[in-house]
Every structure is written in C-alpha cells, then in structure tokens.
C-alpha cells in the first residue's frame with residue numbers, strides 16, 4: 001500500500017494541475033464573454049400549485065464560447081466568483097432579465113415575475129443595492145416583479161453585513177428567496193432575522209420522495225415552518241407527477257422542474273404563456 005502511495009500522490013497532483021489549468025482557460029475566456037455576447041439567459045417557468053398557473057420564470061445563465069462550446073454555470077460561476085468577474089456578469093444577467101420581463105409585460109402579458117440568481121460576491125459589494133435599484137429604474141421594471149435568489153449557505157457566512165442590504169431591497173418591494181434551502185446550516189432563529197419572502201426547497205429533498213425508503217418528512221417540516229413564518233415555499237427539481245401530487249398534499253405553494261418545463265430560450269416564453277392560458 002505504501003508503494004502505491006507515491007503514485008496516488010503524483011496522480012492527485014496531476015489532477016490538481018489539470019483543474020487549475022482548466023480554471024485558467026475558463027477565466028481567460030470569461031474576460032471577453034460579455035463584450036463578445038457569449039452569454040444568454042434561459043427561463044424556467046414557475047407554477048403556483050394552488051391554481052396551476054405560471055406566475056414567473058427563473059432566469060438561468062448560459063455561456064456558449066466559440067472555443068469551449070457550452071460551459072455549465074456549475075463550472076464557470078465558481079471561477080467567475082473567484083476572479084470577481086461575477087460582478088459584471090451578474091449585473092448583465094440582472095439587467096437582461098429585467099429588460100426581458102418588462103418586454104413581456106409590454107406585449108400584454110402582465111404580472112409575470114422574474115427570479116434572478118445572485119452570488120454572494122455580488123451581495124458583498126457596497127454598491128450592490130444601488131446597482132439593483134439602478135437596473136430597475138433604467139429598465140422601468142416595477143420592483144414587485146423582481147425576485148432575487150440567494151443561496152442559504154452564502155447568507156449565513158456574512159449575515160450581519162448583508163442583512164441590511166436585503167432589508168432595504170425588501171422594503172422597496174423586491175422579493176427575496178432563500179435558494180437551495182435545507183442544504184446549509186441555518187437555524188430557525190436565524191431564519192427569522194432574514195428579510196426573506198420565499199423558501200426554495202433544494203432538489204435533493206424532492207428526490208428523496210422516491211425509491212423504497214421514500215422520505216417526505218424534511219420537506220413536510222420545511223413547508224410547515226415556512227408557512228408559520230409567513231413565507232411562501234417553492235419546490236425545485238420536480239421531475240415526476242408523483243412528486244408534484246405529494247407536494248400538493250403537503251400544501252407546498254409553488255413548483256419548478258422538468259415535469260413542468262425545462263428552462264426555455266427567451267423567444268419561446270410567449271409561446272409557453274399562450275399554451276398555458278388556453
């Protein structure tokens with residue numbers, strides 16, 4: 001086993017070197033990606049379980065680079081955070097999503113909301129709140145149609161510094177969702193201090209409904225705690241009818257997932273809306 005050890009060590013280092021190189025390559029291509037118009041947004045419908053209606057869309061970024069092809073946000077967002085490029089990229093995504101949903105309203109489809117993912121690196125910026133308010137002003141979108149999605153773990157890392165920023169945005173009428181809820185370590189007392197409107201239950205809990213040892217207990221308690229606190233509860237990653245009907249029974253408010261629709265390109269959103277209201 002000892003003689004193996006060195007070999008494994010070298011192998012491990014090689015892997016570290018490879019992933020370091022990969023990150024450098026991604027970072028160098030990310031630098032010009034906004035200017036070269038390599039980003040786009042897709043929109044995933046969000047449905048109200050109480051009446052079955054689509055009420056909004058989550059904006060999800062896509063990156064198509066001429067050399068790298070499509071790179072998953074799961075890969076490049078982390079790199080963009082480490083080199084701060086997430087700040088202009090995140091602002092681009094917010095602005096593009098606000099322009100898009102405003103345009104949907106202007107075409108006569110009023111009332112739809114857009115949810116935009118926000119990185120903690122953005123939230124940490126002193127200028128974050130003014131950036132968001134400026135984007136709303138410049139795009140003419142009323143704050144009630146914007147929701148910011150912030151992951152649970154990142155909020156907890158920097159609660160004091162960021163809570164007042166979220167508070168201010170909340171007071172302006174912007175909705176705030178705690179994304180990937182249940183995967184972090186927030187205690188319920190923490191939750192009470194947060195100026196949030198929505199809990200978004202992580203897909204891993206929705207997945208755990210299924211299989212031989214199917215478990216709905218965590219989801220069920222998240223929903224009741226959320227409701228006790230006056231929050232709306234959204235389930236993400238709903239892929240099967242069985243999951244949807246369990247969520248209905250548990251009185252979950254809203255759902256998102258492949259069972260309803262995958263994220264769709266912007267030019268298909270009006271079609272989606274039309275197909276739902278027939």
Ligand code: C2E
Nearest residue numbers: 060061073074077093117118119237238239257258259263
């Ligand atoms: P997320 O915010 O948790 O978004 C949900 C992810 O699950 C999306 O992946 C979505 O396409 C996918 N998804 C939705 N429904 C289902 C389903 O039923 N089954 C399965 N298997 N997957 C489903 P995507 O678009 O690849 O995004 C991955 C992550 O990248 C997002 O996770 C979010 O954390 C991040 N991200 C995406 N766009 C942005 C952005 O504009 N800004 C920031 N900061 N992060 C973003």
Ligand code: CA
Nearest residue numbers: 058117149179
């Ligand atoms: Ca999200």
Ligand code: CA
Nearest residue numbers: 179180200236
């Ligand atoms: Ca999520």
Ligand code: CA
Nearest residue numbers: 151179180202
């Ligand atoms: Ca996630």
